[in-house]
Amino acid sequence: MNTEEIVAPCSPRTGAHLTLRPLSMEHVRITDGYWARWQRDNRTVTAPHAMRWLEKDGVLDNFRRLADPAVTAERRGWVFCDSDLYKVLEGIGWDLSHGPSEEFGRFVADSVALLERVREDDGYLNTFVQAGLKERYADLTRGHELYCAGHLIQAGIALARTTGDESLLAVGRRFADHLVAEFGDGRRGDTDGHPEIETALVELYRHTGERAYLDLARQLIDVRGHGVIGPGLFGPAYFQDTVPVRDQDTVVGHAVRALYLLCGVMDVYLETGEDALLRAARRQWRSMVGEKTYLTGAVGSRFEGEAFGDRFELPPDLIYGETCASIASLMLSWRLLLATGDGAHADLIERILYNAFSGSTSLGRDGFFYVNPLQRRSPRPPAPAGGKPLRTDAPGTRAEWYDVACCPPNILRTVASLGGYLATSDDHGVQLHLYMPSSVRAGEVALSVATRYPEDGVVRVTVERSPASPWALSLRVPAWCRRPSLIVAGESVPVERDERGYAVVERVWAEGDVVVLDLPMPARLTVPHPAVDAVRGQVAIERGPVVHCLESVGGEPDLDAVEVVAGAEPRVEWDADLFGGTTVVRVEGRLRDDSGWAGDGWREVGTPASSGRPIELTAIPYRLWANRGSSTMRTWIPVA
């Protein structure tokens, strides 16, 4: 047992190669505001909704039919759908850190009892294989056996860390012991087509101290990249199996696989300190952010292979942008932040959270996008009520569930564990990375944070408790922020953003001291990298960390024909009628009249431009789109 284990999704061991230490979710509470409301809805709406779908989709019956011959249900669902149960259990596990729940407790106990009956004597557990539909490890390319094991282990870890109940973890550990016996010490030279087991095994090592789990995680990272998985449908790059991870310069292939793999790479780095792993992960992260990430934080440009595209291949309408890939990018960024202390990683986490991640989920918290476009040209049919589209159907509104149901439970576990991502500590003090109403405890330091962020950028931090000796409070100053200001215990002090992107105040603190950080949030226009051909000549509207979009619910205005007037100054307004009150950005625009083109797809250069009439454009936060029925939407807007 790691005696200093931290209740959080990533809990490096004492002595790990950290610049910043994570804080326990027990000590970081989101107390109010947008995320606290979402965490409440996560417990009361999303989790029960997910549990119902596990029944409806037969995920639980897949286990029951193996446990009890009297259950005659056919095995249903994809080869990897055991992981739906495991991720829901993980979400519930993290949620239980917010307080007990009889309903969740029962669900966990029933699930554990079921899994204990289904698992084989040697620890192996997989309903697809145990139903006789495949041989064990006969198809690592597509079988997802280790992937599912990873999610089982992570669920067990979550429950063990928040409740002390190790019964689910015991099932996961038996499976891990079996994997060590089967694959460990080079007994097999191949690995699962879908990374995930690597990060889970490191977490299990952290929890148990059993070195064999860490060694197996490293082995599975080492063998990948040498063509050990097979070509599958999309070729070995889809599986990150063409270039060994230490030599790779950019993210390639299936976006979720690439990023889960890098999470495992970073976890192995944090425990071993092997610098080549950190360098490879940083290189790939930088390439991803600079060349392969959408403004909303979404990643994955191609439907084919659910994959990263080429550099600067970032079409806003044909994007894949799977919700799970945004979450994986967040998880990777968090590990990099812990390793390096570089606030750029926290900047990306924030961009993902307020845009791609928030936009994935309906305001009712029971509807989900799998694919997260930045532009929709024509309204699509709404998602079928009570039904579940294929992941690639990209319905006009968020669907209740998906045929491939990876994303909704991933959202569940991320919201439940969000407290683990707010703050860290080091030998000098405490760092605040994400601003929300919260209480933060780190050793002898206790802070409370009051803010309306991101409605405005005023963050008020009160020192509730402090040791007598001086320590440093580090407040992230996001890269988008110009002219931040800081008041410390009533005195205005100049803000100097350090090389990591933080304003650092070191002093002897007294109980009741207040620090007010003001991050002004005027609306701003953003241009894309010039090489992103798909949106060159266009601008996006942002305010603070929030990307805005134009949404047209009834077809007016025609978003194919809107433009922003060159030099227009966007202005921030409060619209009390929209979504029960929200901040919008208005900007002077033009509605083009393209009727003179009469069906021409192109013309010789020099032809007179289309006429147009002035129009006021109203941009809403991107995260709110598709909550008023099927609509058209765009984030990048041409400049007139």
Ligand SMILES: [Zn+2]
């Ligand atoms: Zn997904």
